[in-house]
Amino acid sequence: MNRIIAFLPLVAIALSSCSAPVDDADSPASVSAAQVPAPLVQKADSQDVADHGCLVVLRQVQRSPGPTGYEIQCTSERCWFVWSGTIDVARSLVEQGATVGLMYQVGMGEWWEVPAEATESDDGPMQSFAFRFFDHAVDTSLSLTALAQARVQVIPVVHLPGGGRLFDHNRVSSDLDNYVLNYGNDWSVNDDDSVCTVGAPTASTLEFLAGWKHVQHGTIVEGGTLTIQYDLARLPDCRGTHNGYPAWDTTAFARFMPMGELHQGSVRAFESNQGIPTTKAHGIPITFDVPKGATSVQLWFRNASGAGMSCETWDSNLEANYVFAVQRFAPSPVKWAGDWGNGFSRECEHRDGIEEPTVIDSWIMQRACMFVDADVYVPGLTDVDADPAGIVAQVNYGFDDQDPVAGWLTYQGRVGNNYRYRWELPRDVLQQSSWDKITYRFRFSTDGLNWYTIGQAQGPEGGDARTLLRSF
Incomplete structure (x- = not known):
């Protein structure tokens, strides 16, 4: 009683x-x-x-x-x-x-x-x-x-x-x-309105690729940042010039709802020849601050000829815009990553484990698939089959003594309570470049800022990088 x-x-x-x-x-x-x-x-x-x-x-x-x-x-x-x-x-x-x-x-x-x-x-x-x-x-x-x-x-x-x-x-x-x-x-814990009412800083990325595909890397969180990477091949028309120099521009627009706050900026740049712009263009990322209180973001893109010309084209998901949810918090941090695998075979299927170092010979270059994969566990995400967009998955790799560069890993599916991510080796680059050794590590994050890295050792630091050796 x-x-x-x-x-x-x-x-x-x-x-x-x-x-x-x-x-x-x-x-x-x-x-x-x-x-x-x-x-x-x-x-x-x-x-x-x-x-x-x-x-x-x-x-x-x-x-x-x-x-x-x-x-x-x-x-x-x-x-x-x-x-x-x-x-x-x-x-x-x-x-x-x-x-x-x-x-x-x-x-x-x-x-x-x-x-x-x-x-x-x-x-x-x-x-x-x-x-x-x-x-x-x-x-x-x-x-x-x-x-x-x-x-x-x-x-x-x-x-x-x-x-x-x-x-x-x-x-x-x-x-x-x-x-x-x-x-x-007094045998109590009082509420603290500064805890878990505004999310910690995060960094997410949206890729808009050729072929009308887009990929999300990381949860978009209010108070964080959102980077847009746009492939200019999506809007190839209306590229005017003036006096032989490029005048056109591709602009990204981001409207954060429900407040309707609008941001915009260019996503194209031109290669230069001794400081003089050429007509050869490439995409550049643009980063927007995600306002607090936002629940979604609408994105669309415009390409305009410039130089007084009226030609313009739009990439707006058939005028519906590309809409992505904005969350208050990022998922729980990565707890574990590992279980390396590879696909250096003609079957192009995952095989457990990978040799260290891995030797790339002429048979592999000419006749086999070339990929490396690993699994990652995030509690409350991978074990409940949640949206893999909540994980930022990257490979950091470098040729010989060059500084490493980052590339995206591709999501392959759920394996047990883990998600599997793959690095497809860039065959054309490997064939056309002069190199002897490639070093690489995988890294995973749920906020885009704090990383769980794996190499020859376990995470979160990962130890020495894994290696690929050339033999062709």
């Missing part, structure tokens, strides 16, 4: 009045805690992951108040203080079947968990959950000394459809620490 007690500094007073017993077995007050394994976020073979990307965050927890004090819950032999609070969870995880709970531990005892129930909320990116716990928490019969020394650790947990557990470490930065309730903080 429920009772209410007053809990004054260093004094616990049990009131004689009590409420009616709770008969509804499904009510939050009657849900018993289940004993569960402790968080194991840094154990190599564990599926436990620390979230620093605002996928799950504790908003607040405190002792549940009553008319004249604090609520307690009694079993047949003992009475416990009752705590209640709320957790915010990314709606995308909830829609994919994730469940939410609150884990807690008293002193050095066992870990316990109670389920959290979804509450009514708007259609924003986060879904709120409410929880209550008391069982195996703080006994109301403790002495004043024992009560002053008591310590309760709590941590929100999301159970992912793929079997992993995602723990909130957005305010508790260390992966080994938890929220603490004790006498010093």
Whole structure:
């Protein structure tokens, strides 16, 4: 049954009045805690992951108040203080079947968990959950000394459809620490509106390729940046000149909704000959700041002849514009990448593993496919079959002693709870260039700024680069 007690500094007073017993077995007050394994976020073979990307965050927890004090819950032999609070969870995880709970531990005892129930909320990116716990928490019969020394650790947990557990470490930065309730903080954690209300900086990219294809690399996040890479072959007409010099330009337009904020800029440049522009053009990236509060971005492109000519052409998805969602937060960081594979064969199929170094001979150059691939795991994304656009996947490679350059990896599909990405070696470049050795590493990110790199060693640093040796 429920009772209410007053809990004054260093004094616990049990009131004689009590409420009616709770008969509804499904009510939050009657849900018993289940004993569960402790968080194991840094154990190599564990599926436990620390979230620093605002996928799950504790908003607040405190002792549940009553008319004249604090609520307690009694079993047949003992009475416990009752705590209640709320957790915010990314709606995308909830829609994919994730469940939410609150884990807690008293002193050095066992870990316990109670389920959290979804509450009514708007259609924003986060879904709120409410929880209550008391069982195996703080006994109301403790002495004043024992009560002053008591310590309760709590941590929100999301159970992912793929079997992993995602723990909130957005305010508790260390992966080994938890929220603490004790006498010093009045047994509570208050909401902090500076935490997980505005996303951390991010950098995403949209490629608009020839053949009317486009590829997204990374979640577009409010407050971050969005870079556009545009292939000028998409708009080949209306390229006027003036006195033999190019006058035309290709402009990218970005309108952020719902505010309608419009940005624009050129995505073309001309090669020069000793400072004099030629008529040979190439695309250049343009970067826009994503305003806070944006929920989507509309993109379109115009090519105009210039020099007083009226010719212009448009790339606007048949006047509907290219529309992409803007999120409040990026996905959880990459936890793991590895399981190298290759396709140096005529079958052009993935084969596990890759030799180090890998020798490229004339048979491979003339008769075989040439690709390298690897897998990546992002909790709450790869294990729930979410949009692969949330991952930025790149290869950094360099010829001989030259500085490495970055290239995009292509998404191949889901393998278990991981996504697989591939690097198609540039056959024409390898044939036409003079080189002896290529060094390369793969790197993955969910915010475009912090990278998980793999080479000859495991991530996140990756150790020495892997190598390709020429033998043709």
